[in-house]
Amino acid sequence: MGYTNSSMVVYTKLSPNHSGQRTMAIDRITPHCVVGQCTAEGLGDWFYKSSTQASSNYGIDKDGRVGMYVEEKNRSWCSSSNANDQRAITIECASDTTEPYAFRDVVYKRLIELCIDICKRNGKNKLIWFGDKDKTLNYSPKSGEMILTVHRWFANKSCPGNWMYARMGDLAEKVTKALQGSGGGSASKGTQASVLKDLSEADAVKKVGALFTADQKKSGILASVSLAQFILESGYGKSELAQNANNIFGMKCSLSGNTWSGSSWDGKSRYTKKTQEQNADGSYETITADFRKYSCIEDSIADHSAYLIGAMNGKKLRYDGLKGCTDYKKAVQIIKDGGYATSLTYVEKLCSIIEKWKLADYDAKDSGGEVIRWYRVRKSWADSKTQKGAYKILDNAKKCADQNPGYKVFDADGKVVYEPKTAEPAVKVPFLVKVSISDLNIRSGAGTNFTRVQFCPPGVYTIMEVKAGQGSKAGWGRLKSGIGWLSLDFCQKL
Numbered sequence: 001m002g003y004t005n006s007s008m009v010v011y012t013k014l015s016p017n018h019s020g021q022r023t024m025a026i027d028r029i030t031p032h033c034v035v036g037q038c039t040a041e042g043l044g045d046w047f048y049k050s051s052t053q054a055s056s057n058y059g060i061d062k063d064g065r066v067g068m069y070v071e072e073k074n075r076s077w078c079s080s081s082n083a084n085d086q087r088a089i090t091i092e093c094a095s096d097t098t099e100p101y102a103f104r105d106v107v108y109k110r111l112i113e114l115c116i117d118i119c120k121r122n123g124k125n126k127l128i129w130f131g132d133k134d135k136t137l138n139y140s141p142k143s144g145e146m147i148l149t150v151h152r153w154f155a156n157k158s159c160p161g162n163w164m165y166a167r168m169g170d171l172a173e174k175v176t177k178a179l180q181g182s183g184g185g186s187a188s189k190g191t192q193a194s195v196l197k198d199l200s201e202a203d204a205v206k207k208v209g210a211l212f213t214a215d216q217k218k219s220g221i222l223a224s225v226s227l228a229q230f231i232l233e234s235g236y237g238k239s240e241l242a243q244n245a246n247n248i249f250g251m252k253c254s255l256s257g258n259t260w261s262g263s264s265w266d267g268k269s270r271y272t273k274k275t276q277e278q279n280a281d282g283s284y285e286t287i288t289a290d291f292r293k294y295s296c297i298e299d300s301i302a303d304h305s306a307y308l309i310g311a312m313n314g315k316k317l318r319y320d321g322l323k324g325c326t327d328y329k330k331a332v333q334i335i336k337d338g339g340y341a342t343s344l345t346y347v348e349k350l351c352s353i354i355e356k357w358k359l360a361d362y363d364a365k366d367s368g369g370e371v372i373r374w375y376r377v378r379k380s381w382a383d384s385k386t387q388k389g390a391y392k393i394l395d396n397a398k399k400c401a402d403q404n405p406g407y408k409v410f411d412a413d414g415k416v417v418y419e420p421k422t423a424e425p426a427v428k429v430p431f432l433v434k435v436s437i438s439d440l441n442i443r444s445g446a447g448t449n450f451t452r453v454q455f456c457p458p459g460v461y462t463i464m465e466v467k468a469g470q471g472s473k474a475g476w477g478r479l480k481s482g483i484g485w486l487s488l489d490f491c492q493k494l
Contacts, residue, residue: 026072
């Protein structure tokens with residue numbers, strides 16, 4: 001087949017580290033993490049060294065610039081697997097240097113665009129992520145399908161890191177939607193950009209919605225309203241509204257802190273700012289509010305919610321009636337009437353965002369009328385980047401923690417509500433046991449649900465393996481002879 005390279009490339013330095021032309025057709029994409037906030041040039045220099053003994057087809061640097069180091073026609077040395085690299089386009093992505101090796105937003109968005117471009121040029125209109133190694137490697141993609149694989153399946157590595165691994169399904173969904181939404185490869189650049197723009201806004205909604213805690217709901221403001229304001233005003237999404245609105249949250253593209261002019265820092269964790277804000281009647285009032293140095297999105301929304309509930313005009317609440325309001329349309333109107341925004345279309349804009357993205361779902365209460373509490377699975381409450389997920393059902397959060405060593409379940413107040421027990425140390429084998437009774441069964445497997453082989457004569461025996469099983473508290477021991485298993489409840493360990 002004929003091979004082409006991406007037109008998105010802005011820097012090229014071809015590496016000598018490759019195996020020449022592929023022996024397999026391209027039907028895989030394998031994203032990697034660099035473990036460093038590299039530049040396209042720096043990555044090119046690294047792959048150019050023959051001593052590196054590694055390369056990738058493409059790289060995306062910390063600013064979203066795409067470099068090419070091995071042409072698509074050739075097999076790179078990237079995934080610790082000849083079989084995978086013969087079939088895959090490999091992409092190294094700039095990342096943080098520690099787990100979960102997070103990508104910057106611009107890097108992830110460029111990865112989506114590059115995957116769309118790769119699929120289109122190779123005649124694919126669907127990108128698939130199974131999330132299962134065996135299922136993926138045993139699957140034969142159809143003519144229009146491309147499949148995602150990861151480095152960790154072929155080597156003892158974290159690559160592409162837990163941050164990207166958790167987003168592989170999201171990557172496949174966005175790329176497939178863009179491909180199929182654009183007619184499978186015939187769309188103009190304008191159409192593709194429009195699809196990507198819509199996807200990035202949807203992604204912002206999911207990210208913020210997943211982080212919205214019960215504490216904000218208990219504060220008295222509807223989650224839907226605070227979420228809609230965040231999307232509209234923070235610049236977190238890439239919609240026209242987010243790009244053109246005032247940045248009320250003071251975060252712009254960074255969540256690292258608030259350094260508004262005119263604000264004073266207490267030297268620890270909080271800024272205080274006095275502002276002159278216009279009332280509905282045209283007069284001005286001095287508003288004093290406290291704002292944290294935000295460590296995460298949750299904190300920024302929490303403070304904003306507290307501001308709306310507590311802001312005063314003299315001795316009167318600026319947004320009187322907002323606390324406890326259960327109708328988002330009424331709540332938005334209260335905020336507008338309080339002088340929060342001067343735009344005549346502010347109410348319509350917020351309500352349209354709430355309705356478009358179904359943000360009222362975040363206002364839902366359980367059958368008893370109580371606010372739904374979210375349980376978060378993290379290594380520590382302070383380290384929000386390690387979060388594996390947020391769950392309404394505690395049992396689901398516990399299952400997630402059980403599957404991820406070192407993780408705990410936290411409630412909305414940051415208190416540990418579940419911590420998996422440390423696994424019991426493995427029994428050292430082999431060891432000797434003494435059987436004193438004459439009617440102890442030898443069974444074909446570790447449990448009374450397995451068939452009896454014969455009685456075990458009294459004596460001393462060597463146990464080679466121990467397993468838990470039905471009918472024994474101490475477990476079952478496998479005999480060295482290989483004939484079967486004994487219940488250790490009836491054996492004396494020597």
